[in-house]
Amino acid sequence: MKIETVKLHKLKMKMKTPFTTSFGTQIDRYITIVEVIDEDGLSGFGETVAGEDPLYSEEFMDSAVIATKKYFAPLLINKEINHPKEVTEIFKPFKRNNMAKSGIETAVWDLYAKQIGEPLYKVLGGKKAEVEVGISLGLEETDEAIIPKIEEKVNEGYKRIKVKIKPGRDIEYVRFIRKHFPDIPLMVDANSAYTLDDVETLKALDEFDLMMIEQPLGSTDIVDHATLQKQIKTPICLDESIDSYENAKAAIELGSCEIINVKIGRVGGLTESIKIHDLAKGNNIPLWCGGMLEAGVGRLTNIAITTLSNFTLPGDTASSSRYWDMDIITPEVVAKDGVVTVSEAPGIGAEVDFDKLNEYLIETDVITKNDQPQMVFFN
Numbered sequence: 001m002k003i004e005t006v007k008l009h010k011l012k013m014k015m016k017t018p019f020t021t022s023f024g025t026q027i028d029r030y031i032t033i034v035e036v037i038d039e040d041g042l043s044g045f046g047e048t049v050a051g052e053d054p055l056y057s058e059e060f061m062d063s064a065v066i067a068t069k070k071y072f073a074p075l076l077i078n079k080e081i082n083h084p085k086e087v088t089e090i091f092k093p094f095k096r097n098n099m100a101k102s103g104i105e106t107a108v109w110d111l112y113a114k115q116i117g118e119p120l121y122k123v124l125g126g127k128k129a130e131v132e133v134g135i136s137l138g139l140e141e142t143d144e145a146i147i148p149k150i151e152e153k154v155n156e157g158y159k160r161i162k163v164k165i166k167p168g169r170d171i172e173y174v175r176f177i178r179k180h181f182p183d184i185p186l187m188v189d190a191n192s193a194y195t196l197d198d199v200e201t202l203k204a205l206d207e208f209d210l211m212m213i214e215q216p217l218g219s220t221d222i223v224d225h226a227t228l229q230k231q232i233k234t235p236i237c238l239d240e241s242i243d244s245y246e247n248a249k250a251a252i253e254l255g256s257c258e259i260i261n262v263k264i265g266r267v268g269g270l271t272e273s274i275k276i277h278d279l280a281k282g283n284n285i286p287l288w289c290g291g292m293l294e295a296g297v298g299r300l301t302n303i304a305i306t307t308l309s310n311f312t313l314p315g316d317t318a319s320s321s322r323y324w325d326m327d328i329i330t331p332e333v334v335a336k337d338g339v340v341t342v343s344e345a346p347g348i349g350a351e352v353d354f355d356k357l358n359e360y361l362i363e364t365d366v367i368t369k370n371d372q373p374q375m376v377f378f379n
């Protein structure tokens with residue numbers, strides 16, 4: 001394939017309800033949809049999932065857009081690419097910027113799948129016709145306020161409920177939730193808000209029969225999580241700490257986690273996600289696919305990777321209507337009783353609906369073959 005043009009559609013999407021975690025509250029979501037267009041005018045789509053501010057990771061949407069415009073899009077334009085796996089190699093000299101890389105790399109996968117007329121999930125090696133999903137619920141102002149939210153989502157059939165915790169909103173908060181819902185599949189996500197000094201608090205969570213505790217310690221830590229896992233019964237699931245095959249390997253070898261949350265953007269794309277999948281599978285570490293408050297393109301890409309066999313736990317990819325009054329794809333993602341049916345249509349499996357996308361559009365940046373990588377170093 002040869003990519004002729006890359007378009008970055010920058011969107012501002014109003015969320016139905018604010019989403020609060022240990023690092024703050026989100027009301028609007030700024031999303032970039034990457035469109036790669038080949039010589040025949042066929043388009044592939046990917047979603048850049050970086051946060052608006054560098055709070056979840058060091059990347060943020062503006063940095064991802066700049067990195068894509070300066071480096072990643074010009075590096076791919078006009079290059080003969082036989083398979084999307086080559087993209088990771090082309091980007092390799094450029095350190096990190098994983099979400100920027102992933103936005104365009106996933107678009108190339110979608111384009112490739114469309115060119116060969118296959119659904120993306122099959123091209124990735126997935127086999128499931130449907131995937132089970134859970135939902136991630138943010139912190140509410142009071143403990144009481146989370147109860148009706150959980151009730152609603154349990155009634156909608158989501159296969160597990162994830163709630164956010166932070167220091168001061170942990171043991172009693174989870175006890176309160178468990179009092180109302182003694183048996184639901186429940187997990188907590190701390191977004192790296194604790195240290196080893198909090199080991200007693202984290203140990204106390206063992207009594208609540210949680211499926212897992214996600215990222216309790218530092219966002220780049222692997223070593224302290226191994227120390228912690230030896231002291232608590234609840235399985236640790238790593239999120240922020242896993243941003244490459246190499247540190248997934250380190251975490252598995254050190255015993256830093258019993259579960260891994262794969263976020264395609266965080267690890268730099270689908271090729272790296274598959275590598276981590278195969279590694280985890282060989283080590284009996286179950287996976288699930290984490291969300292980044294995606295619009296439809298990101299949701300569909302998440303569903304495609306979830307069809308791989310070792311994604312055995314329900315992920316974060318709820319219905320489009322979880323955050324959006326109107327998503328940018330047709331048809332939207334719908335979870336029925338916590339199950340999403342995987343589309344058999346070529347590529348990600350639904351159309352990007354430009355009538356809808358344009359409602360959210362701030363501007364579109366266009367990168368063409370006249371744009372060279374803006375590098376000081378060259379060879």
Ligand SMILES: O=C(O)CCC(=O)C1=CC=C[C@@H](O)[C@@H]1C(=O)O
Pocket residue numbers: 021056135136189191239290291292293294316317318
């Ligand atoms: O996509 C979703 O539904 C939300 C997933 C979610 O919990 C998160 C998304 C982005 C950053 C974090 O706040 C959090 C996470 O850490 O998993």
Ligand SMILES: [Mg+2]
Pocket residue numbers: 189191214215239240290
């Ligand atoms: Mg998380």
